[in-house]
Amino acid sequence: MLILRLLCCPHVLPLRPTPVPARFLEGVTSALRAPATDVFRVDSAKLACRCCTRDRTVCKGGVLPVLLSSSWCVSVRCVCVCTMASLLRVVATNCSAPVFSGVSCVKLQSGRTIKSSCLRFFRTHQALGRCATPGIPYKQLTVGVPKEIFQSERRVALSPAGVQALIKQGFNVVVESGAGEPSKFADEHYTQAGATIKDVKDVLASDVLVKVRAPVFNPALGIHEAEMMKEAATLISFIYPAQNPELMDLLSQKKATVMAMDQVPRVTIAQGYDALSSMANIAGYKSVVLAANSFGRFFTGQITAAGKVPPAKVLIIGGGVAGLAAAGTARAMGAIVRGFDTRAAALEQFKSLGAEPLEVDFKESGEGQGGYAKEMSKEFIEAEMKLFAKQCLEVDIVITTALIPGRRAPILITKPMVESMKDGSVVVDLAAEAGGNIETTVPGELSVYRGVTHIGFTDLPSRLPTQSSTLYSNNITKLMRAVSPGTENFFLDVKDVFDYGTMDHVVRGSVVMQDGKNLFPAPQPNNVPVAAPPKPKSIQELNAEKAAQVSPFKSTLTTAGMYTGGVATLLGLGLSAPNAAFTQMVTTFGLAGIVGYHTVWGVTPALHSPLMSVTNAISGLTAVGGLSLMGGGYTPSTTAETLAVLAAFISSVNIAGGFLVTKKMLDMFKRPTDPPEHNYLYLLPGGVFVGGYAAALHSGYNIEQMMYLGSGLCCVGALAGLSNQKTARLGNALGMMGVAGGIIATLGALKPNPELLAQMSAAMAVGGTAGLTIAKKIQITDLPQLVAAFHSLVGLAAVLTCVAEYMIEYPHFATDPAADLTKIIAYLGTFIGGVTFSGSLVAYGKLQGVLNSSPLMLPGRHALNATLMAACVGGMIPYMMDPSYTTGITCLGSVSALSAVMGVTLTAAIGGADMPVVITVLNSYSGWALCAEGFLLNNNLLTIVGALIGSSGAILSYIMCVAMNRSLANVILGGYGTSSTGTGKPMEITGTHTEVNVDQTVDMIKDAHNIIITPGYGLCAAKAQYPIAELVKMLQAAGKKVRFGIHPVAGRMPGQLNVLLAEAGVPYDMVLEMEEINEDFAETDLVLVIGANDTVNSAAQEDPNSIIAVHPRRGGPPFEDAHEPRDMHARIHKTPIPAVPGARPILNPLVVPVSLWNDDIQSIALAALRDLGFIERSH
Structure with missing residues (x-):
């Protein structure tokens, strides 16, 4: 009845009555009686009817038996009834069954007979088959771990931890009793991990068999292990298919699928599955241990009361995994290690481990494929044999590791070389199993020839069984989890077309047989990378080469020229100095610059951000210039005085905000284990400094210059204090003392009346409050933007101060011998301040996201910048030649605007990624602007602090540029690339990536x-x-x-x-x-x-x-x-x-x-x- 109901599709007419064999009826009856658990569920919402030609509907019937062959059937739920009708039509065409004679359709009245092709049935069920998940569920598979019976083999394929990992994946695991005992893994360990202990026959009959050694003949049972394997089982082991064709034939007869651990491709993605490297690593370590056991002396050199013991000299031939492991072990034991390999990269590895790399005079690259060196030319071999002969006369221990895949190991140490070695020497031949690299080696044995001990063991990994088994188990479990892409089913998707370095490459390379079909060797992958280009030389090496190309005469001449220029500059400044005060200021500037240079170099890189923050705060001493030029009563009375008030206000924002941000940053570096801090005690020296000056001033003493010196030294201490974490908070406190002392000394020197003092206090109080408010609200991630914004304030304050100074001092220019110098400095200060102001605003906009952070490459930008620079320099000509006030103010206004535009064009062409350099350069600019104010006002404090900040920013800019391999001009002028960037097209990135979730x-x-x-x-x-x-x-x-x-x-x-x-x-x-x-x-x-x-x-x-x-x-x-x-x-x-x-x-x-x-x-x-x-x- 079920079949008749499901056949009620309006597009299927009666089938002609044909007899059906009894075996078919039995199959249908069995399928109908199949329990619900045997039903393979298909999402009906994803299936479309391929049979119906009218309405492509999806039927939602009950369980439907689908006969796919004469031997098996599956039950499919929610399959289109038209598909079943096609199936029955096919059956009816080839069989006779009375049971189908009464089958009819609801739409008999249509009177039309529709003939359906048999191909329709096959297409439909192929589509349904593709919807099924391939493979076998993990829970239905048993992994077997037999005991290794190869002579002297003590390893086991899976450790208890590996068993636990596979069981977690869903596998069932059976372990032969006593399999792990040689590796110190008891049966109890395996049972605790979830495995079942069984005998050898049950284990070998597992679905997946994991072994260390390839299957061999079992003398105890009188049968080969391969013959006891289950039909169509999977074997994972070292196989060496090229050397074992008979074994491959036996496995083929059992329809086995074989994964050879020795054939896992040596690509990056397969590092975790590379058992050869794991075992080679152990062999290299063990070779040194065995050599030390047979060697009669210390490895390390010693000087004792009984005499001096020289260190052992070890020669390692071959820089693969084993050779490097041996080198590292021998070095750790104190020996002098020398390493040889035909590959340059391997020699670099030897060098990195502290070994001396040996090279021959003959130049030839030994880079091969698959992690092995290629076979070298006859001339190269002759050269290396000479090298080995010379080394054998000197060394005490020789370890050889050279192998050629699929061939006998090459002879590298001949009998005459061994005979030339000192008595008591030791040679270890890690290639003994492949014939040996040493002519006198006896494979598998410990022997002595002419007083030289030969270690030719072929089972070195097995002599460290616990470690070897653990690593090999890790390799196998990671490989089993990686090669099967299904999360619930285990299957191998073997492809003949695959890309290099992908999981398809790993699967195809390691699977040497599938269902009895020999797949060895694997085809070449696509996209095989070409040999890596020579490693680029480091900047230090390039600089050394450039220096080597310069003759000593030219180098010395260049150095002498630099010093000549410096000395000539000093003489020129002395000759052009209008008075002794200018010479004293230059002296102060020079000494402060030197102090700043050496101070900033000592700052810990981790504290560069607090360093820039504290220099930002100190640069707020531009307030001294504003205070010095302020006038009037409660409000300014002239334009110049208004500019001075604005300068003092803006500078106060920097002072308060900068020191608070520095404190917040330094507080973040506190560790829970740090002792409590009592920074409030720093108020004591601050109070003495400021209070002592106030008392001296009240007593009629004028010690402003000493106060300026003390403030300058405090600012130097602020930078020096940030050299490490222990003194960083002291540095911030010294910075605040220095700024406070400088401002108090300025007020003391000016002696303003109460009205003017109120104006000064109000300007600084409002500015300080604004700075504190900004600093409290700022997030640490926005710190670069804040620094850039504060830099703009320093630049603007410098511009305002320089213009105000010109306005105030203009009436005195006619009688002042230093008038020209004052005008020049005012012009330069205005130019530097304008560039700093606008450039900092652009940097702020890029970092804040207000402006596009990508470089703005204006057409002809270099010509534009050059024109702007020429206009700024050219503006000085009428400025200096025409003594009129109007011309002077016009030129200062023009240079302010031009420099501001120049700051925009320069900074806009710099990408957001180069902002570290931009910020440090702007920091340096603000320092030089402060220096200009110092010269303008003849103020030692501003000169000292300006030199400190200028040198600080310059040094940080240099550090940034060196770190990026770029020149400062390259960054500031909006350059692209490094000093080593070529002119060609960047390489295309190809290949297959590996996603890590x-x-x-x-x-x-x-x-x-x-x-x-x-x-x-x-x-x-x-x-x-x-x-x-x-x-x-x-x-x-x-x-x-x-x-x-x-x-x-x-x-x-x-x-x-x-x-x-x-x-x-x-x-x-x-x-x-x-x-x-x-x-x-x-x-x-x-x-x-x-x-x-x-x-x-x-x-x-x-x-x-x-x-x-x-x-x-x-x-x-x-x-x-x-x-x-x-x-x-x-x-x-x-x-x-x-x-x-x-x-x-x-x-x-x-x-x-x-x-x-x-x-x-x-x-x-x-x-x-x-x-x-x-x-x-x-x-």
Whole structure:
């Protein structure tokens, strides 16, 4: 009845009566009686009727038995009834069955017979088949772990931890009794992990068999292990298919699918599955341990009372994983290590481990494929044999690791070389299993020839069984989880067309047999990368080469010329000095500049942001100039006095706001373990300084110049105090003392009447209140914008002061011998102040997002800037030649406008990513503007402070430019690229990327013990410092070593990231600079890169046409040495997009652009904390 009901489709007419075999009826009856659990469910909403020609509807019937062949059938729920009708029509065409004779359709009255093709049925069910998930559910598969029976083999394929991982994946695991005992894994350990202990026959009959050694003949059972395998089983083991054709034939007869661990491609994505590297690493370590056991002396040199013991000399031939592991172990034991390899990269690795790299005179590259060196030419081999013969006379221990895939190992140490070695020497041949690199080696044995001990063991990894089994188990479990793309079913998607470095490449390379079909060797992948170009030389190397090209005579002449120019300048200033006061001011300026230069170099990079903030506050001493020019009563009475009031008001904003922001930043660096602070005690010296002056003034003493000297020294102390965290708060206090003393001394020197004093006090009080209000509301992420805005205030104050000074002093120019000097300085101060004012406003707009942060490349901008500069210089001619007031004011107004326009055109052409340099340059400009005020007013304090700030900004600008490999002119003039950027098109990034999701990132974090976090501006934009800080805190509580590595130009202001992390509670002692942490990447397990596109970018080293070519970048070592298994890299990266002010639009070969904002990083942090057990799942 069920079949008759389902056949009631209006488009199907009666089938002709035909007999049906009994076996078909049995199949239909069995299918109808199938339990509900056997029904394969298909989402009916996603299926369309391919049979109906009128209304393409989806039927919603009951369980429908679908006969796919004579041997099996499946039950499909919610399948179109037209499909079933086509099926029955096919059956009826080829069979006879009376049961179908009465089948009829509701629409008999139509009288039309519709004939349906058989192909329709097959098309339909092929479509349904494609909807099914391929593979076998994990829970239906059993993984077997037999005991290794190969002679002297002590390893086991899975450790208890590996068993636990597979069971968590869904597999069932059976382990042969005693399989793990040689590796110190008892049966109880496996049962506790969830495995079942069975005998060898049951284990070998598993669905998936994992082994270390390839199947061999079992003498105890009298049968080959391959013959005991289950039909169509999967085998994962070392196979070496080229050397074992008979084994491949046996496995083919069993219709086996074989994954050869020795054939896993040596590509970046497969590092975690590379068992050859894991075992080679252990072999390299063990070779040194065995050599030390057979060697009769210390490895390290010693000087004792009994005499001097020289260190052992070790020669390692081959810079692969084993060779490098041996080099590192021997160096750690104190030996002198020498390494040889035909590949330049391997020699660099030897050097990085502290070994002496050996090279031959013959130049030939040995770079091969698959991680192996290529076979060298006859001439090269002759040269290296001479080198080895010479080394054998000197060294005590020789370790050889050279292998050629599929061939006998080459002979590198001949019998005469061994005979030339000293008695008691030791040679270790890691290639003994492949024939050996040493002519006198006896494979598999420990032997002595002519007093030289030969270690020819072929089972070195097995001699460290616990460690070997653990690493091999990790390789296998990671491979099994990676090669099957299904989350619930296990299957291998083997493709013959695939791209290099992808999971398809890993699967196809490692699967040497599928369902009994021999697939070895694998075809070549697509997009195989060409040999990497030579590593670009560092800036230091390039500079050294340039210096070497310059003759000593020319170099000395250049240096002598520079000093000659400096001395001549001093003589010229002395001859043109109008009076002794000017000479004294130049002396003060020079000495202050030297002091500032040496002081700023000592400032810790992490405190560069507080340094700029405190210099911003100190530059508010432009208020001294405004106060000196103020006049009138309660209000100003002239234009000049009005300009002076505005200058004092604007400067007060800087003073109050700058010191408060500095205090807030320094407070963020406090650690919970720091002792309590009593900074209020600094009021004592401040009170003595100011109060003592007031008392002296009241007593009739004029000590203003000493007050200016004291204030200047306090400002020097402010910069020096920021050299480290311990004295940073003292530095801020000294800065406040210096500014307060300078302003009080100015008021004391002016002796204003009560009305004017009220005007001065009101201007500074209102300005200070505004500064405090702004500083309290500002967020730390907006600090660069605030600094830029404060710089604009300094520039504007300088312009106002210089113009006001000209207005006030103009009546005295006719009789003043220093009038021309005053006019020149006023003109220069106006020009510098105008550029600083407008340039700072543009920088503020770019960083705040008010203006587009991308460079504004105006057509002919360089010509425009040159014209503006020429106009500014040319304006000085009428200004100096015409003594009239109107001409002078007009020229000052013109230069103010022209310099403001020039500041806009210069800064607009600079991208947001270069804002660190722009801000430091503007900081320097504000210092020089303050110096101009000092010369203008003959004020030592302004000259000293201006020189400090000017040199501070100049040095920071230099540091930024060096960090970006760019010249200052390149940045300021809106340049693009570095000093090493080529003129060609940047390279195209091709290939297949590997996405890392939140769960995978969490797994990496859990597995890693030594973690470095490299943040960039993306962390600032995403405000991700808070979840990252919380994650770091919990990781440290879990016993993991976590540190931060920050590039000098990361962020939009020097030291910005340090302040952000300090705000989030990250202790400053775990936040390191690039130079401090670069050498530690080799020992790092995981590098988290957060929003650092330009500072972690291999294009800097690989693409000479990149805009960051030879850019000293963060994280070089781990990315350059990414082939080492211990290096893992999760890249949490924010795509630079126009919506983010200050982002640098650079393509990165290492990172696929993926936007992870605060919520995504919060998810990673929460997931990691959950998995580490710090928070409940419900949270």
